Amino acid sequence: MAVDYAVIVIYLAGMLAMGWWGMRRARSKSDFLVAGRRLGPVMYSGTMAAIVLGGASTIGGVGLGYQYGLSGAWMVFTIGLGLLALILVMGVGVIGTAIALNDVVEALTVAYNLLVGGLLVPILGGLLWKRGTVQGALAAVVVGGLAVIGLMAGYGILANEPVYYGLLSSLVAYVAVSLATRPTDAAVLANWRERLAGRGTPELVSEPVPAHQ
Structure with missing residues (x-):
């Protein structure tokens, strides 16, 4: 037990020493x-x-x-x-x-447009639409992101059209690819609904294996 306390004390002392050394070096x-x-x-x-x-x-x-x-x-x-x-x-x-980019505002606008145009539709679709699939979500991310990038190059970074049309193209891709691909397994959907409801994942009960005679 004494060794454990000694290790803790040495570790904390080392952290304090490194913090003091860093504080002395930080001049701005x-x-x-x-x-x-x-x-x-x-x-x-x-x-x-x-x-x-x-x-x-x-x-x-x-x-x-x-x-x-x-x-x-x-x-x-x-x-x-x-x-x-x-x-x-x-x-x-x-x-x-x-x-x-020229300033921070443009950088934040690019990040916002990419996140909203590429990720909003698959996130909401996974929560609200049972027919959505993984392939549809991936297609929505790719199509929406590429549409936003292309439209920002055409309309300008600070324009509103890239995020609007990016959302629309992402939605179309999500619905079309989800309907064209195999639906998600019912057991996976049921498990997902249980997790969303906060009830956790039910444990699978394994059947006993009969002993060989």
Whole structure:
């Protein structure tokens, strides 16, 4: 027990020491918020990993390993690979956005148009329309997003038409593809309705296996 307390005390003391050291180095608001914009690729990747990878992927990953064996570690591996891909994609996207846009208002408008034009219809459709399918949702995201991007290039970033026509095209794609594809399984829909109602997922009761004579 004494060792546990010692580890906790050392950990807290180390956190306080690092906080004091960082406070002495932060001479401006930019230093405090974004490390003075001096982070290199390695430090930036480590910072992003520290934000995303926490107790769920460290302690939880070990627990999954004990419970499921090596297959339980795939969650941590895929999170790491996804994080690397996200950093690369977001880095290229941020650089392109900074070159193309003039101010923060335009950046917020682009984000709003893409989110509303691409995601609003499949989200509401999944909640309200039983006939909606996964293929329809994916088609709505792709068609709505591409329509918003194309219309912003034609009408301008601050115009209202991109989000209006983007929503309309997303809705058409969602309905058409959902009706053209196989309906979602009834058991999956029932499970989803139970979760929306807050009643949780009913546990499946396994039948006893008869012993071999």
